[in-house]
Amino acid sequence: MKIRKNVFFQLASRNVRLNFSRSLLAALGIIIGVVAITTMGILGANIQLAVSSNLSSSANSIIITPDTGSRGGFGPPTRGTTTLLITDNQVREIEQAAGHNVVVPIHSGSDLIQVGTKDKTRVTIYGLDPEKVSNFVEIAEGSSLRGASSGVLIGSTLAKDQDIKVGTRIKVGDESTGTNEVVRVVGILKSKGFGIDLMPDNAIIAPDHWYTSVYGNQGEYQQVDILVPSIKDIPPIKDAIDKKMNKKVKVVSITDSGALLETINATIGQISTFILLLGGISLLVASVSIFNVMMMSVKDRINEIGVLRSIGTTKSEIRKMFIYESFIIGSIGAVIGGLISFIGGYLLVRVIGTTNYFFTPASIMYVPYGMAIGIVVCLISGLYPAAKAANLNPIEALRHD
Amino acid sequence: MRGISISDEPVIRLVDVRKVYKLKAGDVTALQGISFDILKGEFVAIMGPSGSGKSTLLNLIGCLDVPTSGELILAGRNVKEMSDDELTFLRRDEIGFIFQKFNLISLLTAYENAEYPIILKQGHMDEEGKTARMMKLVGLGDDLMTHKPSELSGGQQQRVAIARALVNDPALLLCDEPTGNLDSVTGSQIMDILKGLNEQGRTIVMVTHDPNIARSAHRTINIIDGRVAA
Numbered sequence: 001m002k003i004r005k006n007v008f009f010q011l012a013s014r015n016v017r018l019n020f021s022r023s024l025l026a027a028l029g030i031i032i033g034v035v036a037i038t039t040m041g042i043l044g045a046n047i048q049l050a051v052s053s054n055l056s057s058s059a060n061s062i063i064i065t066p067d068t069g070s071r072g073g074f075g076p077p078t079r080g081t082t083t084l085l086i087t088d089n090q091v092r093e094i095e096q097a098a099g100h101n102v103v104v105p106i107h108s109g110s111d112l113i114q115v116g117t118k119d120k121t122r123v124t125i126y127g128l129d130p131e132k133v134s135n136f137v138e139i140a141e142g143s144s145l146r147g148a149s150s151g152v153l154i155g156s157t158l159a160k161d162q163d164i165k166v167g168t169r170i171k172v173g174d175e176s177t178g179t180n181e182v183v184r185v186v187g188i189l190k191s192k193g194f195g196i197d198l199m200p201d202n203a204i205i206a207p208d209h210w211y212t213s214v215y216g217n218q219g220e221y222q223q224v225d226i227l228v229p230s231i232k233d234i235p236p237i238k239d240a241i242d243k244k245m246n247k248k249v250k251v252v253s254i255t256d257s258g259a260l261l262e263t264i265n266a267t268i269g270q271i272s273t274f275i276l277l278l279g280g281i282s283l284l285v286a287s288v289s290i291f292n293v294m295m296m297s298v299k300d301r302i303n304e305i306g307v308l309r310s311i312g313t314t315k316s317e318i319r320k321m322f323i324y325e326s327f328i329i330g331s332i333g334a335v336i337g338g339l340i341s342f343i344g345g346y347l348l349v350r351v352i353g354t355t356n357y358f359f360t361p362a363s364i365m366y367v368p369y370g371m372a373i374g375i376v377v378c379l380i381s382g383l384y385p386a387a388k389a390a391n392l393n394p395i396e397a398l399r400h401d
Numbered sequence: 402m403r404g405i406s407i408s409d410e411p412v413i414r415l416v417d418v419r420k421v422y423k424l425k426a427g428d429v430t431a432l433q434g435i436s437f438d439i440l441k442g443e444f445v446a447i448m449g450p451s452g453s454g455k456s457t458l459l460n461l462i463g464c465l466d467v468p469t470s471g472e473l474i475l476a477g478r479n480v481k482e483m484s485d486d487e488l489t490f491l492r493r494d495e496i497g498f499i500f501q502k503f504n505l506i507s508l509l510t511a512y513e514n515a516e517y518p519i520i521l522k523q524g525h526m527d528e529e530g531k532t533a534r535m536m537k538l539v540g541l542g543d544d545l546m547t548h549k550p551s552e553l554s555g556g557q558q559q560r561v562a563i564a565r566a567l568v569n570d571p572a573l574l575l576c577d578e579p580t581g582n583l584d585s586v587t588g589s590q591i592m593d594i595l596k597g598l599n600e601q602g603r604t605i606v607m608v609t610h611d612p613n614i615a616r617s618a619h620r621t622i623n624i625i626d627g628r629v630a631a
Binding site: 007015306313314316 | 460463465466486492494498505506507508518520522
């Protein structure tokens with residue numbers, strides 16, 4: 001067996017093998033560190049991707065709500081609340097500012113419902129123009145709202161929890177809320193997830209004429225949505241509404257889902273970074289362990305370093321040999337850590353939520369990133385011991401027993 | 402003189418070499434103006450009691466250290482003006498070290514130990530069979546090539562060390578008590594190898610405190626209190 005061309009790499013790898021237990025313990029620190037930062041990174045990325053995906057379904061809308069900071073003289077509050085409302089006149093102003101884009105005034109409130117003999121539960125009830133419902137939701141079963149009918153649509157979560165089918169009759173309200181209506185379910189909605197325009201999964205969507213006949217507020221709305229074809233269309237419309245309606249005092253708040261998406265992404269990003277930093281602490285601990293192992297390696301091999309120097313090995317070659325050693329330990333730790341992170345990350349994401357986004361580049365990139373960070377940490381930890389080895393006085397090193 | 406040809410050309414020239422160690426407790430002068438030449442093909446023994454300065458002299462000749470003053474010319478080059486890397490290359494190319502404790506690399510096999518200086522110098526493995534020739538020259542069989550140093554006897558380890566010292570065809574073999582860790586029979590075998598190498602024209606400088614061993618040399622330089630004794 002002959003030495004390969006790179007004799008220093010060979011010496012380093014043989015030393016790792018010779019001190020296998022010690023090297024493996026040092027690599028274990030790197031394994032833990034790589035697993036910590038990689039799985040946390042994957043988890044953060046998957047949460048971010050899942051939330052973004054849910055939100056992006058409502059990413060092209062502008063939501064106008066009464067500004068709660070002003071007392072601009074909107075219509076009377078809904079029953080039992082102090083909520084300000086947007087009037088029909090204001091809706092017309094919004095329509096002018098929105099141009100040809102779809103404007104949907106929305107009634108919303110909450111009430112108790114009862115399905116058969118089940119317990120009563122409080123849900124959100126939206127009142128929408130039946131013609132415009134299809135702009136927000138998709139029907140999974142049954143049909144959509146019809147003009148004069150009082151049939152309602154049910155969110156997927158609510159339907160599942162209350163075992164509601166198409167045709168089920170639901171009692172709305174009780175003595176405490178002052179309403180007492182029965183509505184028939186005409187359609188079950190597909191799951192929509194979190195959105196800032198509507199959150200229908202645990203709600204009832206009723207025709208606006210039914211809503212106002214039961215709860216009043218004719219010509220007054222909790223919010224108005226403008227649906228735009230592209231996120232690029234949002235800023236000019238927002239500006240136009242702001243100029244038109246918030247001249248002297250701010251009477252409406254204008255939110256767009258794109259901006260919210262950015263804010264939520266930034267927040268999740270910050271949380272992910274924080275978690276990554278926590279994972280980074282374990283890598284820091286690992287780096288101390290690598291440093292210690294490398295210093296021990298230098299100490300164990302002082303005489304050998306003296307011999308190598310005396311027979312013609314340069315300082316830089318000695319340095320290289322020890323850096324190779326920390327690279328080998330780092331690589332072992334990074335490869336094992338990467339594999340564990342890949343499998344562990346997949347299982348973790350599966351337990352917490354969906355694995356739909358696991359194999360996307362934004363998620364899976366944390367595996368090579370984590371591995372690279374592990375190796376770099378090892379290399380940095382090995383720099384000082386390598387320099388110390390290279391700078392040993394060959395005469396003193398030769399005398400060392 | 403066993404009919405050996407010694408040229409007039411010095412391999413080593415020391416001119417008023419002084420070595421002073423600066424310590425906290427005060428300066429210690431290890432060598433106080435040493436001058437001598439060692440000619441090509443010579444076999445020189447350096448003797449002296451402990452603390453006489455012979456180890457310091459060996460370190461200077463071996464380019465592991467540089468003189469505080471004076472001149473040390475090795476293979477035509479003044480070591481005092483050389484950088485650390487240049488001194489390292491000089492050791493690699495012009496000096497073959499043979500130590501008392503053999504000092505083989507425990508991670509490498511016998512063959513790899515002997516081959517190591519070639520790889521250092523050429524940047525690749527020995528493709529000319531020089532390592533195998535040198536191992537054969539010092540009496541090591543093929544069966545020992547793949548053994549690690551811990552699997553070899555003292556005499557075998559010293560033979561590997563001699564092969565390692567020879568592979569880069571150095572101008573000088575520098576031996577530090579080469580038989581000090583060996584029994585008398587093995588020691589005399591090693592001395593026979595060294596004498597044989599000298600007869601082939603190798604210049605050898607050997608530090609020893611054993612007058613019997615020193616008798617193998619052409620001449621002996623005695624160092625006492627950092628000076629060459631008259």
